[in-house]
Amino acid sequence: MKEAQAVLSNPRSQADEVRALQDTIYVIGGKWRLPIINSICNGNRRFRDIERSIPGITTRMLSRELKEMELNGLVKRVEDPNSPMKVEYMSTEYCKSFGDIILEMIRWGKEHRRKIMKSRQK
Amino acid sequence: MKEAQAVLSNPRSQADEVRALQDTIYVIGGKWRLPIINSICNGNRRFRDIERSIPGITTRMLSRELKEMELNGLVKRVEDPNSPMKVEYMSTEYCKSFGDIILEMIRWGKEHRRKIMKSRQK
DNA sequence: CGGTATCCTGCTGGATACTG
DNA sequence: CAGTATCCAGCAGGATACCG
Numbered sequence: 640m641k642e643a644q645a646v647l648s649n650p651r652s653q654a655d656e657v658r659a660l661q662d663t664i665y666v667i668g669g670k671w672r673l674p675i676i677n678s679i680c681n682g683n684r685r686f687r688d689i690e691r692s693i694p695g696i697t698t699r700m701l702s703r704e705l706k707e708m709e710l711n712g713l714v715k716r717v718e719d720p721n722s723p724m725k726v727e728y729m730s731t732e733y734c735k736s737f738g739d740i741i742l743e744m745i746r747w748g749k750e751h752r753r754k755i756m757k758s759r760q761k
Numbered sequence: 762m763k764e765a766q767a768v769l770s771n772p773r774s775q776a777d778e779v780r781a782l783q784d785t786i787y788v789i790g791g792k793w794r795l796p797i798i799n800s801i802c803n804g805n806r807r808f809r810d811i812e813r814s815i816p817g818i819t820t821r822m823l824s825r826e827l828k829e830m831e832l833n834g835l836v837k838r839v840e841d842p843n844s845p846m847k848v849e850y851m852s853t854e855y856c857k858s859f860g861d862i863i864l865e866m867i868r869w870g871k872e873h874r875r876k877i878m879k880s881r882q883k
Numbered sequence: 884c885g886g887t888a889t890c891c892t893g894c895t896g897g898a899t900a901c902t903g
Numbered sequence: 904c905a906g907t908a909t910c911c912a913g914c915a916g917g918a919t920a921c922c923g
Contacts, residue, residue: 653803653814654814655871656799656867657796657799657800657814657815657816658816658870659866659867659868659869659870659871659873659874660795660796660799660863660866660867660870661792661796661816661817661870662870662873662874663866663867663869663870663873664792664795664796664866666873668792669895669896670783670786670790670895670896671896673782673786674779674782674783674786677778677779677782678779681775685904685905686904686905686906687904687905690905692775692776692779693779694779694780694783695783697896697897697898698905698906698907699896699897699898699906699907699908700895700896700897701906702905702906702907703896722904723903723904723905724903724904724905724906725904725905726904726905726906736869736872737869739865739868739869740862740865740866740869741782743861743862743865744781744782744785744786744862745778745781745782745785746781746861747781747785747858747859747861747862748780748781748782748783748784748785749777749778749781750858751781751784751785751788752781752784790915791915791916792915792916793916807884807885808884808885808886809884809885812885819916819917819918820885820886820887821886821887821888821916821917821918822915822916822917823886824885824886824887825915825916844884845884845885845923846884846885846886846923847884847885848884848885848886884923885922885923886921886922886923887920887921887922887923888919888920888921888922889918889919889920889921890917890918890919890920891916891917891918892915892916892917892918893914893915893916893917894913894914894915894916895912895913895914895915896911896912896913896914897910897911897912897913898909898910898911898912899908899909899910900907900908900909900910901906901907901908901909902905902906902907902908903904903905903906903907
C-alpha cells in the first residue's frame with residue numbers, strides 16, 4: 640500500500656494532530672471570535688466600527704468577547720485618559736497568529752459561494 | 762498612509778471577506794465537524810475507528826454528525842449488503858476541500874502547545 | 884459492530900432597555 | 904460613543920441505557 644504510506648502518518652503523530660486541532664477549535668470556538676480578530680487585524684479599533692463590520696453581532700456579544708479576549712492577551716484595550724469615551728482595541732502578536740487560519744477560511748468561504756452560485760445557474 | 766494602503770483592502774472586499782469567513786464558520790461550526798473530517802481524511806472508515814480516533818466524542822454525537830454530513834455530501838456511507846454490520850464512511854471531494862483549513866489549525870495548535878510548554882519551563 | 888433512544892444541563896447567543 | 908443589565912430560548916452536547 641504505497642499510497643496509504645504516503646497519505647497516512649503514524650498513529651502517534653495522528654493523535655498529536657487531533658489534539659492540536661481540538662485545542663485550536665477550543666480557543667477560537669464560537670461564532671464571533673474569528674470575525675472579531677479579523678476585524679481588528681483589518682484595522683478597526685473602535686467598538687462601533689468593529690460592531691458595524693461584523694454582520695449580525697450584538698453589542699452584548701461583542702462586549703463579552705472583547706473582555707475575554709483582553710484577558711487572554713488577544714487584544715489590548717487602550718482608554719484615552721482625557722476622554723473615557725475614546726477607547727481603542729489593538730491587535731497583538733497573539734491575535735495575528737490566527738491570520739493564516741482566517742485566510743484559509745475566507746478562501747474556502749469564497750470558493751464555496753462561487754460553487755453555490757454556479758450550481759444555481761444550471 | 763502607505764502602510765495602511767498595503768494592509769487594508771477596500772471596504773467592499775472586506776465585507777465580502779467577513780461574509781465568507783462567517784459562512785465557513787457556519788459550515789464547520791461545532792466541536793466535532795473538523796475532527797471527524799480530519800479522521801476520515803486520515804483513512805479511518807469504520808464507525809468505531811473514527812470514534813476512537815477522536816478523544817472525548819460520544820457515539821451519539823458522532824452518529825448525529827455523520828448523518829448530517831452524509832446529507833450535506835461531506836461523506837459517503839457505504840453499507841456492505843452481505844453484513845449490515847460492516848459500514849464504511851468515505852471522504853468526498855467536498856470533504857477534502859477542508860484540508861488546508863485543518864492543516865492550518867493543526868499547525869496553530871502545535872505551535873500554541875509549544876509556547877505553553879516553553880512558558881511553563883521558565 | 885454500528886448505532887438509537889431518553890433525559891437533562893449549561894452555555895451560547897438573541898432582544899431589548901438603559902447608562903455615563 | 905462605549906458599553907451594562909436583564910431576561911430568555913434553543914440547542915449543542917454530555918450521560919446512560921438499550922438494540923439488532
